Amino acid sequence: MDQQELLSLLALKKAPLIGDIMAKRLIRTFGNATGVFEQQYKDIAAIEGIGEKKAQFIRNKDGLFAKAAKELEFIEENKIKYRVYYNEDYPERLKYCVDGPIIYFEKGNINLDNPYTLSIVGTRQITSNGAAFLEKFISEIAPLQPIIISGYAYGVDILAHKMAIEHGLQTIAVMAHGLNQTYPRNHAAHNEEMLQNGGFITDFWHTDNFDRKNFLGRNRIIAGMSEATVVIESASKGGSLVTADLACGYNREVFAVPGRVNDKYAIGCNELIKQSKAHMLTKTADVPYILGWKERDVAVQKQLFVELTEDEKLIYRYLKEHKEELLDLIALNIKQPVHKVASLLMSMELKGVVKPLPGKRFQLV
Incomplete structure (x- = not known):
């Protein structure tokens, strides 16, 4: 330029x-x-x-x-890369955000060619249940190789980044300050792994220090770059709910993990679902199913030893006998609702057991 x-x-x-x-x-x-x-x-x-x-x-x-x-x-x-909103290398989804930055800065090993991008956000005080769900979610969605985007904060953010790295996924941290700093400071211990497996982006200058008023600017990039935002846990107020609202404003999908009504860090997610701002997320397969990630251009890694649920075994035996079949006919013959069978098939697809065909048909891999 x-x-x-x-x-x-x-x-x-x-x-x-x-x-x-x-x-x-x-x-x-x-x-x-x-x-x-x-x-x-x-x-x-x-x-x-x-x-x-x-x-x-x-x-x-x-x-x-x-x-x-x-x-x-x-x-x-410092060999900082920058992206300008009217250039071809600017993230495609961010181009459609009216308030997307005119220029932002990045460092690391970031490749934005992958169309599958998920933002994962939530409370800084993640519970053991929230952590377990998040770890299971990323391990199960890893075969689809999505980019995982978050804000490098305590709790949900840093766990999402660490789990993405553990499963070989590219992960991007969007910062609320310049690229010459790390906040929280003790997360600097993860910087090198982040740089090798993705990196950091911000639209703040190196003279801009961490400030809470910068969160809104940071959150709009998290929501804007992603095809969907996943909220793991949230209290009644918090930055993750702001990110979810921004994602809704950009006409992106939002998913929220429900919880018990009396749990402090389930309140925000339950409200998102109640207000129809988010899909209820109870299992990993919900995300690729709703986003239409069936026809994909990344390979699903078939597992050598696959554990199937009893309902999944019904589908497996049916397809083994019939080779390939329509979704509706599978549901009819195994006597299960269509929506449930669709979810089961997506779970089996993630496990590398079945693959989708045109016209809502499925066959064993």
Whole structure:
């Protein structure tokens, strides 16, 4: 990218009162970020939604460019990669978020070609039940090789990252500060593994320290990059519920693990389900089934020794005899509801036992 355009993008990113939505409007109006700073103050102020107060940044462009030059120096010295919203390498789903960052920064070994992306969020005080569900969930969905995205915080976040690494999945941590820092500090012990198996992204400068007010900006990227957001546990208030709301606003799927009504960290998930903001997530197969991950371009690893439930054994014996069959006819012949059989088939698919065919037909692998 032309260095002047990069400096202009950085300067526009730091312009007071502008933000990403207004920045995109200005770039759209004047052709690029460089063009924005070539305009007269009155022409900027005349743009709908800008006005005289917000247009003040153009009068202080020298100060903005001085700061941008220092950030560019950090980017170059530390070999920080950046992605710009109008370039091809920008995450496809994030392009459709009106408030997606005009530029963000990353380091690590990140490959965004995989279409399967899941955000996993939840409480910092994860319970033993929540941890057990999360560990089982990632181990069972690992054959589909999704990218796991979270916020590197205590509790659900860090466990999601660690389990993703354990199962050979790419994992991305979205940070609420610059890439020269790690928060929480003791999570720095995981940085090297993260860099090898994914990495870190942020739209904050290296001069931006950790601040709770940055969480909303961080959470919009977590929700925006993902095909779906999974909430493991949440109290009645918390950042994971904000992320879920953002995902809903982006028309993405949300899943929530239900819990007992009196459990503190089940309240948020139960409310999401009750308000029809989230699908009830009771088993791993619910996610690929609802997301339509049946026709996939990544190989499912067939297990050498597969444990099937009694209901799954019914399906296995039926397909062994009939070779391939329609979903509805399988359900009819084993005397089970269609929705239950669909879920069982997805579970068996994840285990590498069956594979889907066109027209809702299935056969043994």
